[in-house]
Amino acid sequence: MLGYYLRLAVKSLRRTPGLTALMVGAIACGIAACIVTLTVHHAMGRNPIWWKNNVLYAVTMDSWDPRRPYDPDRPTVAPSQLTYLDATYLYGSDIPQRKTLLAFVQGALAGAPGQSAPVWAMTRITTAGFFHMFDVPFEYGGPWSAAADQGPQPVIVLSHRENQRLYDGRNSVGRTILWNHLRFRIVGVLAHWDPRPRFYDLTGGGSGDFGGSARAFVPFRWGSMLHLFPIGSMSCWVAPGAPPLQTYRDLLASNCVWITMWVELPTAARRERFLDFVNAYWAQQHAAGRFQRPRNNHLWKVSQWLRLHRIVSNSSRLLLRIAFAFLAVCLINTVGILLAKFLRAAPLAGVRRALGARRGEIFAQHLVEVAVLALSGAILGLLLGIAGLAGVRALYAHSYSAYGKVAHFDLIGIAWALALAGVSTLLAGLYPAWRVGRTSPARYLKSQ
Amino acid sequence: MLRMQDISKIYRTDLIETHALRALSLEVRDGEFVAVSGPSGSGKTTFLNIAGLLETFDSGTYELDGRDVSRLSDDARSRIRNEKIGFIFQSFNLIPDLDIFDNVDVPLRYRRMKSPERRKRIESSLELVGLAARMKHLPAQLSGGQQQRVAIARAIAGDPALILADEPTGNLDSLMARQIMDLLEKINAMGTTVILVTHDPELARRAERNIHIVDGVVLDAPAQTPASQRQTAAHAPRAAE
Numbered sequence A: 001m002l003g004y005y006l007r008l009a010v011k012s013l014r015r016t017p018g019l020t021a022l023m024v025g026a027i028a029c030g031i032a033a034c035i036v037t038l039t040v041h042h043a044m045g046r047n048p049i050w051w052k053n054n055v056l057y058a059v060t061m062d063s064w065d066p067r068r069p070y071d072p073d074r075p076t077v078a079p080s081q082l083t084y085l086d087a088t089y090l091y092g093s094d095i096p097q098r099k100t101l102l103a104f105v106q107g108a109l110a111g112a113p114g115q116s117a118p119v120w121a122m123t124r125i126t127t128a129g130f131f132h133m134f135d136v137p138f139e140y141g142g143p144w145s146a147a148a149d150q151g152p153q154p155v156i157v158l159s160h161r162e163n164q165r166l167y168d169g170r171n172s173v174g175r176t177i178l179w180n181h182l183r184f185r186i187v188g189v190l191a192h193w194d195p196r197p198r199f200y201d202l203t204g205g206g207s208g209d210f211g212g213s214a215r216a217f218v219p220f221r222w223g224s225m226l227h228l229f230p231i232g233s234m235s236c237w238v239a240p241g242a243p244p245l246q247t248y249r250d251l252l253a254s255n256c257v258w259i260t261m262w263v264e265l266p267t268a269a270r271r272e273r274f275l276d277f278v279n280a281y282w283a284q285q286h287a288a289g290r291f292q293r294p295r296n297n298h299l300w301k302v303s304q305w306l307r308l309h310r311i312v313s314n315s316s317r318l319l320l321r322i323a324f325a326f327l328a329v330c331l332i333n334t335v336g337i338l339l340a341k342f343l344r345a346a347p348l349a350g351v352r353r354a355l356g357a358r359r360g361e362i363f364a365q366h367l368v369e370v371a372v373l374a375l376s377g378a379i380l381g382l383l384l385g386i387a388g389l390a391g392v393r394a395l396y397a398h399s400y401s402a403y404g405k406v407a408h409f410d411l412i413g414i415a416w417a418l419a420l421a422g423v424s425t426l427l428a429g430l431y432p433a434w435r436v437g438r439t440s441p442a443r444y445l446k447s448q
Numbered sequence B: 001m002l003r004m005q006d007i008s009k010i011y012r013t014d015l016i017e018t019h020a021l022r023a024l025s026l027e028v029r030d031g032e033f034v035a036v037s038g039p040s041g042s043g044k045t046t047f048l049n050i051a052g053l054l055e056t057f058d059s060g061t062y063e064l065d066g067r068d069v070s071r072l073s074d075d076a077r078s079r080i081r082n083e084k085i086g087f088i089f090q091s092f093n094l095i096p097d098l099d100i101f102d103n104v105d106v107p108l109r110y111r112r113m114k115s116p117e118r119r120k121r122i123e124s125s126l127e128l129v130g131l132a133a134r135m136k137h138l139p140a141q142l143s144g145g146q147q148q149r150v151a152i153a154r155a156i157a158g159d160p161a162l163i164l165a166d167e168p169t170g171n172l173d174s175l176m177a178r179q180i181m182d183l184l185e186k187i188n189a190m191g192t193t194v195i196l197v198t199h200d201p202e203l204a205r206r207a208e209r210n211i212h213i214v215d216g217v218v219l220d221a222p223a224q225t226p227a228s229q230r231q232t233a234a235h236a237p238r239a240a241e
Ligand SMILES: Nc1ncnc2c1ncn2[C@@H]1O[C@H](COP(=O)(O)OP(=O)(O)OP(=O)(O)O)[C@@H](O)[C@H]1O
Pocket: A446, B011, B012, B013, B018, B019, B020, B038, B039, B040, B041, B042, B043, B044, B045, B046, B047, B239, B240, B241
């Protein structure tokens, strides 16, 4: 019967080519709009470490100037980084299963075989927890030890690209290299790792949320050992009458926020305990004269962290809503056209009923017609959507906007959009098909 | 074949009630050829639609082929229409974008018949009506008489026990009408019961038995007195509207 219905559907669609083109076009436009926006939205909003969403937390405390909020647009939001004082104190807690601190410093790498001059290498100073918490994959070797954090020991982890550049991609673990004029032992080389968005550090090394990544990693304490000023995001405020910062020691004791902190808290109980710990610290510091803004200690899940930093931009969310509204309008139009078309052909359905077709068979016949329509619309919509994505890429190719980088072909997103559109078109066709299925067999036969 | 007892049918609209049939009783034996006549609006089509299970009725009992069909589900009625009944309409009611072959195919499709069996039946019934050579034509490419013959082929392709024809010659000239009548007689001769609604006394006279419906009831149904009944019909009042 399906083959028969298909043949009838094609005949029926060809009988009214203009109407058919209109309906297929409408469905296709709706689907294409959804594919483009959904892909962009999905790529920008996705959580690259969703499997740890319930255990990883970014830590924030509002240490900012009591006279004005950190972000005047969002006065209730604390700075997303911590001061050195607070970060190192909180890092001392044993409550988290794992914990890490992140900042960027400038490094100079030299002494690799065949290397004629030192190269600048943006270096992440962090702790071993970083590699474990974020499931960072290694090509050679592995993270440094907890003892190396304490020392700090002169150990370094190279990014995949840096190892490619300095060692032609060969296993360089065990070799020594000069980092800022000191001999460091290479303990690990990362496999290619470039999660997007770079959720763990959304202040991101000065080049924006989706910007460049670290070339090398050394234990966090090397920053203060070598008096290396952080590069990238650092914000400071100075209390009235206080002297300006002069020495590195001044920086460490200052109100400047420049360290991102993450903790891994596998259970709700631990999360509560750690928050209590942070709150107790806040209370003690508050009594001592710091933290004069309202208490605003917060642990952020990765998904919340992304939302807080508006990685899923409101414009993308708005676009998504518009696209779905547009699809709905297209579908409503299609339902109207289908209804008119089916009801105009109802006398023929009446003839079929008289000849023995059951209601269900008339319904199925028309639903198959809708399905053919939905499928054609979906295929055309897919092509339009791919063209649209190429357009988005071309449009933003030369800007730093996230759109240009993320609007790549996302199969899963597209599959979703297609399935959604196909199902909704079918749903939209249910009513017209049902209506014509209710045709009474005698209704149209009497009129001569 | 068909036994109706006190069938009544009322059409209700917001404004009026029309008693299309009032306690109509009728029996038609297997293999009979019955002509039904009566004034316009007297309920002939209504009777035929009820007989063909196209419409339901309000009271009375109806037995078709020995089976009480008063209270069947819509699907069961569809099935009986498909297997036992062939319809022929005044306005042919062919499906315009299917060719002749596919038109005759329609009832067979709903019977889930295998393709070779369908082909055999379509070809033989088109042959019977003399249109085997026109299988690939569309209805619009045929004359009215030819279209009605396609409709007849469609009605008989499923080998029904009962053919219901509602003024099948109403849109045709008398020569064509006679051809159609010849065909119906031929089909009747092969054992199929035929009930024919017609205004044409000449055609009615060719039937085995004549029935007059006036104002929703069968006036009188003795088998042998068609002429006197025609007289009565001519003076019968119109059905209430
Ligand atoms: N669907 C309907 N709704 C309301 N009234 C109807 C409907 N169908 C028929 N009628 C009324 O029922 C009565 C019988 O109609 P029917 O069509 O059976 O007459 P008929 O004998 O076939 O007439 P004709 O010879 O003109 O075809 C008429 O008064 C008609 O107006």
